[in-house]
Amino acid sequence: MKGLRGIVLAVLLLGATAPLYLLLKVSVSAPAEVMTPHPTLVPHTVTWRHWHRILASGQMAAPLRQSLVVASSVAVLALGLAAPAAYSLAQLPVRWRYGLLLALFLCRMLPEVSIALPVAVVFVRWGLQDTALGLLLAHLTMVLPVVAWVLTTTFGTIPRDVEEAAALDGCGIWRTLTRIVLPLALPGLAVSGLLAWLFSWEEFILATYLTLEAKTMPLQVYYYLYQGNWFVTAVAATLMTLPVLGLSAFLQRYLRETNLAGAVR
Amino acid sequence: MKRRHLWGLVPLIVYLGACTLGPVVSTLLLGFRDPKGHWGVGAFRTIASHYQFTDAVVNTLAITGLGLSLELCLGLVAAVILAGRLPAQGLVRACLLIPLGVPTIVSASAMRYVFGTVGCLNEVLNRLGLIALPIDWTGNRWLALVTVVVADAWKVTPLVMLILLAGLQAIPRQLYEAAQTDGAGPGQQFLRITLPLLRPALTMALIVRGVDAFRIFALPLALAGRHLPVLSTYAYVEYLEYGNQHTAAASSVILLLMILMTIGAYLRLAGPGEVLR
Numbered sequence: 001m002k003g004l005r006g007i008v009l010a011v012l013l014l015g016a017t018a019p020l021y022l023l024l025k026v027s028v029s030a031p032a033e034v035m036t037p038h039p040t041l042v043p044h045t046v047t048w049r050h051w052h053r054i055l056a057s058g059q060m061a062a063p064l065r066q067s068l069v070v071a072s073s074v075a076v077l078a079l080g081l082a083a084p085a086a087y088s089l090a091q092l093p094v095r096w097r098y099g100l101l102l103a104l105f106l107c108r109m110l111p112e113v114s115i116a117l118p119v120a121v122v123f124v125r126w127g128l129q130d131t132a133l134g135l136l137l138a139h140l141t142m143v144l145p146v147v148a149w150v151l152t153t154t155f156g157t158i159p160r161d162v163e164e165a166a167a168l169d170g171c172g173i174w175r176t177l178t179r180i181v182l183p184l185a186l187p188g189l190a191v192s193g194l195l196a197w198l199f200s201w202e203e204f205i206l207a208t209y210l211t212l213e214a215k216t217m218p219l220q221v222y223y224y225l226y227q228g229n230w231f232v233t234a235v236a237a238t239l240m241t242l243p244v245l246g247l248s249a250f251l252q253r254y255l256r257e258t259n260l261a262g263a264v265r
Numbered sequence: 266m267k268r269r270h271l272w273g274l275v276p277l278i279v280y281l282g283a284c285t286l287g288p289v290v291s292t293l294l295l296g297f298r299d300p301k302g303h304w305g306v307g308a309f310r311t312i313a314s315h316y317q318f319t320d321a322v323v324n325t326l327a328i329t330g331l332g333l334s335l336e337l338c339l340g341l342v343a344a345v346i347l348a349g350r351l352p353a354q355g356l357v358r359a360c361l362l363i364p365l366g367v368p369t370i371v372s373a374s375a376m377r378y379v380f381g382t383v384g385c386l387n388e389v390l391n392r393l394g395l396i397a398l399p400i401d402w403t404g405n406r407w408l409a410l411v412t413v414v415v416a417d418a419w420k421v422t423p424l425v426m427l428i429l430l431a432g433l434q435a436i437p438r439q440l441y442e443a444a445q446t447d448g449a450g451p452g453q454q455f456l457r458i459t460l461p462l463l464r465p466a467l468t469m470a471l472i473v474r475g476v477d478a479f480r481i482f483a484l485p486l487a488l489a490g491r492h493l494p495v496l497s498t499y500a501y502v503e504y505l506e507y508g509n510q511h512t513a514a515a516s517s518v519i520l521l522l523m524i525l526m527t528i529g530a531y532l533r534l535a536g537p538g539e540v541l542r
Contacts, residue, residue: 009346009357012339016361019375019419022385026378034378037399039388081280084273091269100274107285109476109524113500114517118291119284121510141285148277173270202368204483208501218370218483225374225487234378237371248366249359252427 023241027051027234034230050231060239063220070135070216071200078140078147078196079189086151087181091160101152107145115141116209123210130214138206143196150195154188155181191254198248202240289521295514308515312503318516321499324410324485325520328495329478331414336474337467339418340425345459347426348433365423373487376416380488409489416484421477425470432466433459465535472531476524496520 026034030047033040054060089097119138120129128134158181166176182189204218211219217240224233299307312318343361351357364372379386380402387399403409436459444454482497494502496516504513 005346005349008342009351012343012346013357013360015419016364016423018385019372019379020363020367022378023371023375035383037383038391039383039385041385041388081276085277086273088269088271088273091271104281106528107281109528110285110289111480111497111517111520111524112482113480113497114292114514114521115285115288117500117504117510117513117517118288118295120504137284140280141288144277144281144285202370204368204370205497205501209505218368221368221370221374222483222487225370225377230378230381233374237374241367241371244368245363245366249362252362252365 020241023234023237026230027238029231031231050235054232054235054239060220060236063215063217064239066132066135066214067201067217069132070139071197073132073136074139074143074200075193075197077136078143079193081140082144082148082151082192083185083189086148087155089148089152090155090158097152101149104145104149108142108149112142112205116206119206120209129210130212132214134210135200135207135216138210139200139203142203142206143199146199147192147196150192151185151188154185154192158184187254191251194247194251198244198251201244292514292517292521295510296518299511308511309518312499312512312515312519315512317494317502318499320406321494321496321516322519324406324493325479325481325495325523327410328414328417328481328485329475331410332417332478333471333474335414335418336422336425337470339422340429340470343422343426344429344433345455347430361426362423364420367420369420369483370487372416372420373484376412376419376484376488380412380416403489403492406493409493413481413485413488413493416488417478417481421474425474428470428473429463429466432463436462468531468535472527475527479520479523479527496523 025043027050028046028048029040029043030045030049033043033045089100092100116138119141123129123134123138128137162180162184163176166180171179202218203216204222207216207219208222215223217236221233221236221240224236296308297306298304347354347358347361367375378384381387382399382401384402386402387396390396391399400408402412440458440462441454444458449457480497481495482501485493485495486498486501491502496519500513500516500520503509503516
């Protein structure tokens with residue numbers, strides 16, 4: 001029984017890590033080791049050729065900038081719009097709160113293609129294609145329900161008594177918010193911001209509909225993938241993944257307790 | 266009476282109403298009109314006669330069915346193992362969760378190195394002596410389907426595992442102790458205690474994953490392209506390649522209906538309280 005468990009666990013671990021290992025391996029392999037009928041499983045030589053080529057070409061700079069701008073503004077605006085809503089939601093009577101949270105849950109479950117289509121049609125008319133603003137507006141539609149959902153839990157854990165006490169001591173609503181509520185909610189806000197950022201960083205469907213030229217990171221990776229150059233794709237994909245792996249591990253740890261299923265995709 | 270500050274809800278509701286529900290309603294309307302602006306079900310008739318659309322429906326359902334079975338089995342096994350005592354538990358857990366942090370498009374690229382004709386899987390199978398000639402994993406429709414299912418399962422099984430693990434950890438230990446004193450073996454304990462008490466977590470995983478599987482987009486597009494249409498990519502190709510908004514909208518409406526029916530079934534089954542726990 002113990003032995004069987006060990007074997008199963010080893011297989012699962014291998015399965016979970018192997019594709020990422022292959023990605024890294026291809027990005028530093030000589031083509032002769034990969035594009036043959038019998039590719040090596042462990043690289044015999046390591047070459048940084050593909051990395052040099054990509055970084056020197058400067059092709060990643062524009063997508064990187066676009067993705068950073070969009071993801072960061074999505075995170076900020078998502079907090080700006082969802083935090084007040086979540087604060088209010090947490091104060092509602094249970095029945096109303098459940099109803100609204102259920103509505104948010106349904107919003108999260110809507111198919112992206114049915115949102116993207118009319119948005120793309122309108123954005124072409126308004127000249128919002130290929131702009132960071134357009135992507136920001138589109139990403140918010142999918143991010144807001146999730147962020148509001150998670151933040152409602154955050155604000156729900158702050159005792160109302162603390163606020164009432166502050167009010168009794170003569171704090172106005174703004175002072176109570178900035179001095180009492182926001183500092184207490186800071187960890188939850190940080191996590192939700194990160195969640196929004198990561199969502200936007202890897203978002204693919206809406207970006208595909210709204211972009212012709214100004215590619216984001218996922219679109220750039222897809223572009224290389226479509227062209228069929230395995231090495232360039234591996235480098236771009238690694239560039240896009242490594243910086244966020246740690247962030248998302250941190251996020252999973254924190255979200256474990258709260259509404260995991262609604263939050264992680 | 267406590268004071269409530271409800272003004273905070275206004276911006277969110279306005280935004281979601283205008284930018285999320287608005288587009289969905291307008292997709293509905295688009296689907297029921299033709300290019301001249303007449304109302305009708307012409308677009309639905311058109312897509313029903315496309316063999317790619319029928320393929321897309323079958324593929325979407327097959328990916329969802331196969332994918333859910335695979336993910337639930339693997340996720341349950343992993344969750345049961347993680348719920349027990351393990352050496353280096355934190356590290357094992359972190360390693361199993363790695364795929365969850367990998368962007369979907371990146372997992373698609375990584376899967377090309379696994380499933381490519383000169384990919385790693387063919388080489389491993391060859392070294393094990395199981396195949397003599399490399400298999401073209403995305404060349405044939407059913408193999409391509411399996412490839413997409415495995416690629417999707419790779420990324421999301423950790424999520425299923427986490428949901429089930431949370432469910433497992435909520436089961437009181439005393440139940441197992443009592444069962445043991447009464448002489449129940451491990452198999453019996455699993456069937457009589459674990460599975461029934463895990464039902465809410467299983468339904469939750471099933472629904473969240475089911476809806477996501479209906480909406481699958483990047484993996485079939487990146488791994489098999491046009492050879493493996495699903496509902497999302499069918500709508501995408503209709504709009505962006507053929508410029509036909511109405512058929513794209515009609516197929517989005519079908520997808521929307523499938524999702525709403527799934528959620529409706531879940532709410533009937535579980536009750537809203539369970540979704541919002």
